[in-house]
Amino acid sequence: MTSVGAGFRLARAGWVLVREGVVAALPGEELSGMPKLGWRLARVLTRRRARSHLRGDRLAQAVVRLGPSYVKLGQFLATRPDVVGNDMAVDLALLQDKMHTFPKAEAVAAIEASLGRRIEDLYATFGEPVAAASIAQVHGAEVVRDGKASRVAVKVIRPGVRHRFFQDLESYFLAARLQEKYIPSSRRLRPIEVTQTLAQTTKVEMDMRLEAAAFSELAENTKDDPGFRVPAVDWERTGRDVITMEWIDGVKMNDLTGLAAAGHDLKAIAANLVQSFLRHTLRDGFFHADMHPGNLFVEPDGTIVAVDLGIAGRLGKKERRFLAEILYGFIVRDYRRVAEVHFEAGYVPRQHNVSAFAQAIRAIGEPIHGQSADTISMAKLLTLLFEVTDLFDMATRTELVLLQKT
The missing domain is CATH 1.10.510.10 (Transferase(Phosphotransferase) domain 1)
Structure with a gap:
């Protein structure tokens, strides 16, 4: 399979997302330069009929149109708000029940x-x-x-889903490589390794x-x-x-x-x-x-x-122990121990300060401790989590991707 073919399929996917109004529905007001110009052009190119649809409906329609492998990718990304943002993750979650039956x-x-x-x-x-x-x-x-x-x-x-998926897989890897090359801040999210995890789990699933x-x-x-x-x-x-x-x-x-x-x-x-x-x-x-x-x-x-x-x-025994200690630490509000476990596990690079990380974790844990679910803003919580992981150079842990997904 050539990179030309992967590039063509990736370009087609981008065109469908533009025409269905998915790109135009993204928050582009804060962009500048070429990205903002591209966002404005996407608004112009959006199909007239798509403009009247809600963003989640636009996204679901576009991904279903691209086929089962893109639905699977969308469902996977729905569980990664750190990658796609909370609002987009909520919209992607709508894909769970959007597939048509076959005869x-x-x-x-x-x-x-x-x-x-x-x-x-x-x-x-x-x-x-x-x-x-x-x-x-x-x-x-x-x-x-x-x-x-x-x-x-x-x-x-x-x-035919296996053949279609393996065809689309090359375009996924091309997108991940382009993301790592042109968006340096995304490298800690390890898009190529996350794509490899998606590929392997879907091979098993089939x-x-x-x-x-x-x-x-x-x-x-x-x-x-x-x-x-x-x-x-x-x-x-x-x-x-x-x-x-x-x-x-x-x-x-x-x-x-x-x-x-x-x-x-x-x-x-x-x-x-x-x-x-x-x-x-x-x-x-x-x-x-x-x-x-x-x-x-x-x-x-x-x-x-x-x-x-x-x-x-x-999960191996080591990861299970780390996870248990982190959960228990949050429950009893022992943020220092939670921070230490992150360093012991290698989730936070050693050049950072344990006490400073414990302080950041406290900022996450205290606002939600003892609160009912309906009083917690998941958007604000996920934004803070993302900012903390960025501040402390925390990379995506591929061995924990499926746990984070769930």
Whole structure:
């Protein structure tokens, strides 16, 4: 794959973002010189119809138009407000439910090719798609075991998504290299290494057998945990392009009205979710790294069931200890210890002063200590976090990218 082809695809992506009004929607008043001229030109070139749309809708429409790989990139960047800014991250989060389904016949062909069996021999019934994401979509089906029918969820990879993704990947790396070359202040964010992380996680995500293995591992780790589980995998009907698993009857966690109507205690669910995630992260060092509300269901008894485990993260014992100490230090307001851990872990370069960094951490922790979530301005908090990491020359830690994402 040539750099010319990557450059062409990158230019096309930029043109689509300009025409859909995404660039014009960015805050450009404070720019100067060529960047401001480019921003003004983008406003002129924005399609008339796009000008009436909200910024988030413009962004979602543009990224969906560019294809599944750009949706995946957008979803990944939605979790990196330090890279794209808080407002843009919020808009990118809207991409979770924007993908169109592909025809049932194509899903059947993919399943039969992957498993080497006819669809009638695999499933008693096989329905239309019920959910779609950037990499795959889900169908409802039934299987018969020992004369008894049971409902299953069948996740099938999008036709051609691997080829399209690997084509687009070169343009991602070209954009990252250009960013590092022409925007020196962004180098500490390590855009090339972050792109490599995106590439590797998506390669893994596009093999359904590896997702099945992640479900199996997480199930073993959590078998004795209260209030959390993952679906059981049907290995007989799982291959590179398809995974079959237990159907989950529950309310999606992003359906707050539905949760309340079902009589669930929302505070108890929130506490259970945080405690479960900390167990997976700190105890096991293996966690669900795509845990947005659309991938979490709540069963009638309050049990949380996590689905869509294509992306999983791992932490070594050293990183888990550092993370535990940092969290505990924030909880008990021991900012000095939090600062020391950052230096011990190598997150802050040694030429900086521990006490000065502890002071900066106090400026982050004190305004939010004991506050309810609805009183905390995430925009202000993220801005301060970014400024502190810049002030103390903190580079992106690629081993923590998936944890930060989640």
